[in-house]
Amino acid sequence: xxxxxxxxxxxxxxxxxxxxxxxxxxxxxxxxxxxxxxxxxxxxxxxxxxxxxxxxxxxxxxxxxxxxxxxxxxxxxxxxxxxxxxxxxxxxxxxxxxxxxxxxxxxxxxxxxxxxxxxxxxxxxxxxxxxxxxxxxxxxxxxxxxxxxxxxxxxxxxxxxxxxxxxxxxxxxxxxxxxxxxxxxxxxxxxxxxxxxxxxxxxxxxxxxxxxxxxxxxxxxxxxxxxxxxxxxxxxxxxxxxxxxxxxxxxxxxxxxxxxxxxxxxxxxxxxxxxxxxxxxxxxxxxxxxxxxxxxxxxxxxxxxxxxxxxxxxxxxxxxxxxxxxxxxxxxxxxxxxxxxxxxxxxxxxxxxxxxxxxxxxxxxxxxxxxxxxxxxx
Amino acid sequence: xxxxxxxxxxxxxxxxxxxxxxxxxxxxxxxxxxxxxxxxxxxxxxxxxxxxxxxxxxxxxxxxxxxxxxxxxxxxxxxxxxxxxxxxxxxxxxxxxxxxxxxxxxxxxxxxxxxxxxxxxxxxxxxxxxxxxxxxxxxxxxx
Numbered sequence: 001x002x003x004x005x006x007x008x009x010x011x012x013x014x015x016x017x018x019x020x021x022x023x024x025x026x027x028x029x030x031x032x033x034x035x036x037x038x039x040x041x042x043x044x045x046x047x048x049x050x051x052x053x054x055x056x057x058x059x060x061x062x063x064x065x066x067x068x069x070x071x072x073x074x075x076x077x078x079x080x081x082x083x084x085x086x087x088x089x090x091x092x093x094x095x096x097x098x099x100x101x102x103x104x105x106x107x108x109x110x111x112x113x114x115x116x117x118x119x120x121x122x123x124x125x126x127x128x129x130x131x132x133x134x135x136x137x138x139x140x141x142x143x144x145x146x147x148x149x150x151x152x153x154x155x156x157x158x159x160x161x162x163x164x165x166x167x168x169x170x171x172x173x174x175x176x177x178x179x180x181x182x183x184x185x186x187x188x189x190x191x192x193x194x195x196x197x198x199x200x201x202x203x204x205x206x207x208x209x210x211x212x213x214x215x216x217x218x219x220x221x222x223x224x225x226x227x228x229x230x231x232x233x234x235x236x237x238x239x240x241x242x243x244x245x246x247x248x249x250x251x252x253x254x255x256x257x258x259x260x261x262x263x264x265x266x267x268x269x270x271x272x273x274x275x276x277x278x279x280x281x282x283x284x285x286x287x288x289x290x291x292x293x294x295x296x297x298x299x300x301x302x303x304x305x306x307x308x309x310x311x312x313x314x315x316x317x318x319x320x321x322x323x324x325x326x327x328x329x330x331x332x333x334x335x336x337x338x339x340x341x342x343x344x345x346x347x348x349x350x351x352x353x354x355x356x357x358x359x360x361x362x363x364x365x366x367x368x369x370x371x372x373x374x375x376x377x378x
Numbered sequence: 379x380x381x382x383x384x385x386x387x388x389x390x391x392x393x394x395x396x397x398x399x400x401x402x403x404x405x406x407x408x409x410x411x412x413x414x415x416x417x418x419x420x421x422x423x424x425x426x427x428x429x430x431x432x433x434x435x436x437x438x439x440x441x442x443x444x445x446x447x448x449x450x451x452x453x454x455x456x457x458x459x460x461x462x463x464x465x466x467x468x469x470x471x472x473x474x475x476x477x478x479x480x481x482x483x484x485x486x487x488x489x490x491x492x493x494x495x496x497x498x499x500x501x502x503x504x505x506x507x508x509x510x511x512x513x514x515x516x517x518x519x520x521x
Contacts, residue, residue: 125459125460127391127460128483129393130393130399130425131483132391132393133388133391133392133485133507133513133514133515134471134482134483134484134485135455135460135463135466135469135471135485136453136455136471136483137455137459137460137463138457138459140457141453141455141457141459141471144453145451145452145453145471145473146451148451148452148453148496149450149451149496152451152496193456194454194456194468195456195457196453196454196455196456196457197453197454197456197468197491198453199453245450245451245473245481245482245483246480246481250450250451250473
């Protein structure tokens with residue numbers, strides 16, 4: 001990683017049950033995921049001196065990271081809550097590395113936990129202020145507007161969108177943590193109801209409860225721990241910002257800029273990547289993301305997903321745990337957890353062979369924010 | 379004032395106008411679409427602000443827009459997200475590229491969704507939704 005003298009690692013990952021989990025609170029998902037990550041790293045809560053959180057999506061509590069610290073009986077040196085929506089989970093790693101490099105903390109826990117499924121999901125479909133009268137509610141509607149334009153400009157088809165849903169579900173069928181493990185067929189896709197055309201229900205990720213967390217530290221400290229460290233090779237950000245419908249080109253995301261920054265930061269390129277964990281809140285998003293990263297030409301994301309090219313065992317496995325579409329609809333923390341498990345070789349039946357370098361893509365809002373991270377065996 | 383009963387349920391979605399947005403909403407009550415125009419760089423903009431999003435100038439004027447534009451993208455909503463739209467389902471929401479430059483979101487009612495396509499010409503359709511307020515929708519332009 002350019003810009004820092006030392007190297008930085010993910011040394012522990014943890015999660016809570018995904019799906020409908022009314023017995024665990026919003027706070028509980030954060031705390032339990034962090035505790036599981038601490039145990040996975042072979043550390044104790046006393047070792048943790050930094051707590052960073054992504055703001056929960058369903059409600060927006062102030063001073064959230066200090067609240068999580070309290071519930072862990074920790075008095076941290078570093079805290080913070082980042083508001084980049086789904087991209088926050090990588091942005092927080094960038095913040096953690098800065099704090100570690102400055103000697104302000106030794107082991108930093110990063111978490112996201114929320115219960116929109118059993119709590120309130122109103123934030124996913126609330127009216128858009130002055131634009132409410134236009135009748136556009138919900139994230140699926142906004143992303144469907146993007147998908148329609150992508151189909152118009154590049155000839156992307158429903159069949160190609162279906163490939164994404166089917167491929168990610170295929171991977172989830174090998175993941176005991178996944179909310180949806182039952183494989184789906186093209187017929188299942190075509191029979192699923194329209195939500196906001198061109199999207200059907202199976203184009204959309206589910207609203208899920210759950211938590212996920214990871215522990216970041218320096219290479220020196222990482223080497224003293226039992227498990228092999230996962231190295232952070234590069235991070236990049238790029239934020240289209242703006243209300244989505246006013247952007248010049250609706251088919252572009254921040255992945256081009258954040259990906260280029262991450263590849264440069266790592267001194268690597270798309271050819272070096274063994275697998276990807278890509279933010280897939282809706283089927284069109286991985287197509288756009290792969291295009292913007294340069295894995296294929298602009299407009300060829302749909303073709304890239306054909307012939308099971310993105311399946312485990314294919315040319316470039318994508319979303320090995322099922323992604324947002326099938327593992328859990330949480331905003332991205334779980335993708336980092338899966339990348340770590342793949343690099344460590346803990347994937348079980350869904351393990352990618354020779355998974356040495358992985359890419360994680362995260363985005364928030366309606367392709368409003370974007371962050372990319374490249375991790376490796378070191 | 380007569381209010382079309384099919385539009386009345388939408389009244390609850392009208393925001394309280396602010397000092398900045400009031401000319402837009404008053405314009406709709408006069409059956410005109412008004413957009414802000416920068417007196418310095420001539421750029422039209424929406425939503426309204428005290429300053430120009432493009433050049434930062436505060437010499438903002440209000441101008442009457444043609445109401446014409448074309449469909450940049452659109453969706454057909456089937457999910458009953460909001461009670462006010464429940465009787466409209468399935469309905470079209472379009473991203474409209476206005477002739478003056480800005481893009482706006484707008485619902486297109488009373489049309490076969492299959493007849494809508496990207497690039498087609500649309501025109502502002504202003505309908506009264508309450509005693510106090512009219513609102514902006516779009517309809518296919520008459521050829």
